[in-house]
């Protein structure tokens with residue numbers, strides 16, 4: 001049986017997508033590496049360093065900031081990194097100048113920085129109608145996208161490179177929400193914006209099929225090939241492993257026929273159910289790359305687990321044929337954020353080590 005666990009953590013996260021050599025997402029590459037940052041899934045006082053420290057030439061292309069946990073009343077949660085944020089009065093948002101600086105630094109290093117929306121604890125269920133969905137998309141764009149004069153922006157003048165959807169329970173009216181966000185991104189010629197989603201490997205995805213079923217144009221999807229029977233752990237079982245089904249989706253159902261499909265894996269033994277070691281993942285990568293043109297790289301959950309798993313990133317980069325130098329860190333304790341508790345925040349490390357923050361964190 002597939003364990004029913006919170007899959008990608010719980011709230012809003014930052015996703016860093018780092019394409020191999022060029023360092024940002026590349027739709028023509030098969031070597032993209034995307035990692036979620038912000039949920040400190042490894043737990044502990046000194047495990048999640050500030051975003052900036054992960055933006056050296058480490059081969060990571062995309063970083064997902066996790067998570068924007070609620071949308072109608074916008075609220076964010078970045079686990080221990082929230083310690084460096086302050087409440088914005090009159091809102092449920094936080095002002096995070098350190099993350100603002102780090103997003104700019106990372107983008108300067110060529111990384112793609114996505115804001116991840118949803119997570120396992122998202123409970124709003126979407127929107128009552130399409131008009132309110134569109135209004136919320138405009139709000140989210142004003143808070144995190146390109147915008148002039150919008151107050152209360154958590155990352156100030158930093159502008160994310162796009163949005164990632166991670167909904168793990170049923171939702172309504174996300175098609176008009178996503179569609180409006182896509183229109184706003186496409187209408188802004190100042191840079192290229194991306195939209196991604198992180199469905200479970202079970203097809204069709206229970207929470208996001210309405211968006212995935214030809215309605216919304218995604219640049220890539222990060223499939224959670226973990227916490228499910230169809231995950232990488234069952235690669236050699238043809239009745240379970242189903243990348244072929246998703247490749248078929250990419251070519252025949254996806255609104256964007258050039259969409260890339262990333263294999264999402266736990267970055268360490270405790271990060272999710274169904275971890276496989278780097279050599280096994282290497283074989284899975286070469287098999288999948290050889291058979292399916294939609295293959296675009298690897299997504300990992302999450303950064304804190306990845307950096308606690310010595311050698312994993314280097315090995316995955318090599319399996320992908322990706323460039324960049326090996327991660328040298330060993331991050332120093334003094335530069336790490338130090339606490340997993342923020343005033344008003346009582347997050348816990350749940351089963352599988354995934355940090356489950358409370359709902360009203362962006363406050």
Ligand SMILES: *[C@@H]1O[C@H](CO)[C@@H](O)[C@H](O)[C@H]1NC(C)=O
Pocket residue numbers: 008011012013014015016017034035036062064065066067114115116117118119164165166167196197198199222299300
């Ligand atoms: C970014 O985070 C979201 C969680 O909201 C997740 O769905 C998505 O897969 C992540 N993207 C990557 C590339 O890790």
Ligand SMILES: *[C@@H]1O[C@H](CO)[C@@H](O)[C@H](O)[C@H]1NC(C)=O
Pocket residue numbers: 001002228229230233234237239240
């Ligand atoms: C592998 O797939 C089978 C179904 O073919 C399932 O019964 C089994 O639980 C899966 N194994 C794991 C570890 O998820």
